[in-house]
Amino acid sequence: MACVTSVSFEVLVNGGKSAQVKPSRGLRQGDPLSSYLFILGQEVLSRMIEQEFQRKNINGVKASINGPAITHIMYDDDIVLFSKATRKDATAINEWIIKYCKWSGQNLNRSKSGIFFSKQTLQQSARAIKQILQMKKLMSDAIYLGALLFLTRSPKKDFNYLLNKLEGRLAGWRTMSLSWAGRCTLINSVTQTTPIYTMSSFKVPNSICNKLDALFRKFWWKPKKPTGKFLALKSWDKLCTPKDKRGPGFKKVRDSNSALLAKLAWMIASKWDSLCMSILRAKYKAKEGWLHENISKHSSPIWRAIEEVKSIIVKGACYLIGDGASINVWQDPWVPWIDGFRPKPKTQDDPRNPLMVSHLMDQETRVWKDNLIQNIFDAKSLKAILSILISLRPKPDKLIWVHNPKGNFTVKSAFQTLIDQHLLPINSDVDWKKIWKIKAPERVKMLIWRIGANILPTNENLQ
DSSP: OHHHHSOOBOOEETTEEOOOBOOOSOOOTTOTTHHHHHHHHHHHHHHHHHHHHHTTSSOOEESSSSSOEEOEEEETTEEEEOOOSSHHHHHHHHHHHHHHHHHHOOOOOTTSOEEOOOTTSOHHHHHHHHHHHTOEEOOTTOEETTEESOOOSOHHHHTHHHHHHHHHHHHHHTTSOOOHHHHHHHHHHTGGGTTHHHHTTSOOOHHHHHHHHHHHHHHHHOOSOSSSOOOOSSOHHHHSSOGGGTSOOOOOHHHHHHHHHHHHHHHHHTTOOSHHHHHHHHHTTOOTTGGGSOOOSSSOHHHHHHHHTHHHHHTTEEEEOSSOTTOBTTTSOOOTTSGGGOOOBSSTTSOOOOOBGGGGEETTTTEEOHHHHHHHBOHHHHHHHHTSOOOSSOOOOEEEETTSTTSOOOHHHHHHHHHHHHOOOOOOSOOHHHHHTSSSOHHHHHHHHHHHTTOSOOHHHHO
16 A cells, blocks of 8 residues: 555646645545555455465365366355355465455454354354354355355345346336336346346246336336336337347347356357356366257256257357377367358168267378268268368467357357347348447337337227
């Protein structure tokens, strides 16, 4: 803090400099520098924890035998610690927390902190640890960063808070006289983004998704009252279409949930280098060919939710050929110009023996072995394979997302892939995208769209 209090400031007032101002009380909430100081302080705390772990003063927690040990997870000024339920670990944690507070000048609010014990922990040990750390036991409905920490056997009750949260927001907006354009903006930018953090980690039950959609639908057609009948001039399925496909750009909660979970599936399939992905891959043995394996029945709800969206990843995942040593010719997707990205044999009766892509290349000249490929694959696969360029310098194979020009996976492209599956083709001469790009107020553009979509309350539509 000496670097913060030793500087001086000058303020421009009407084009002239004021007298020098020297801060004497450090930073206040809202100061843009405060977040960086938090990060610097948390880095010191993180290294302290790692040092205690290396010295074996505390024990981390493993999700599986071969998985990495977890000691702590941090986000800004929030931290979750993992250790064995022993007095030794609790004493060590308490000591370096006190030490860090003295160094940084921060104080730990123990009344807002909590402890969670596994089912195998003895009550006597739990009481001793709570006394050492001076913290209470966490409640089963505890929420961390907007998401649930624990799940019960009743998913509907677990995620019911999403409905309450959305109802609270809509209650304030119902008191205002919002136009169609205003409601459209709120639904797209605020209400439909409220449950995103939860949907990025959990599969929200279908019943909760349907109720959230019902709240959006009712707010769109009847913004003043939360109950009672309302006139819907267009079905919600047709409203939940992109703006270039004759819709206002609304999204179904179930589709958004699947697209967000697909990002986790992509990170696992592409071997994303992070602690979370390493833990999941080690615990559930996600190895080569995981995308094409059957869904495991005996696993956690989160892992089952990730495996259920593998079908989205399969539609756009394809390997970029490097050295070809890690790509199985028959099992992995690697030919981008054919359906399924996997080649077909010359005849269906040919045996599909294990074969790697590296065996189809001449490693010295870095070209395809034409004669070998002609004897193995059919004509369509042959043409597609020979069209693939081989890099002059061997490098590791990389899984890319073909629905993005740069090959990077995005939730937006995954959502587009998902809705294209059940979106019927629209025969229309109207360029709907141009309507939303008109240089006019949003109210005018919304009126033009309502006229074009035929959802005005005219005599013809009301009959």
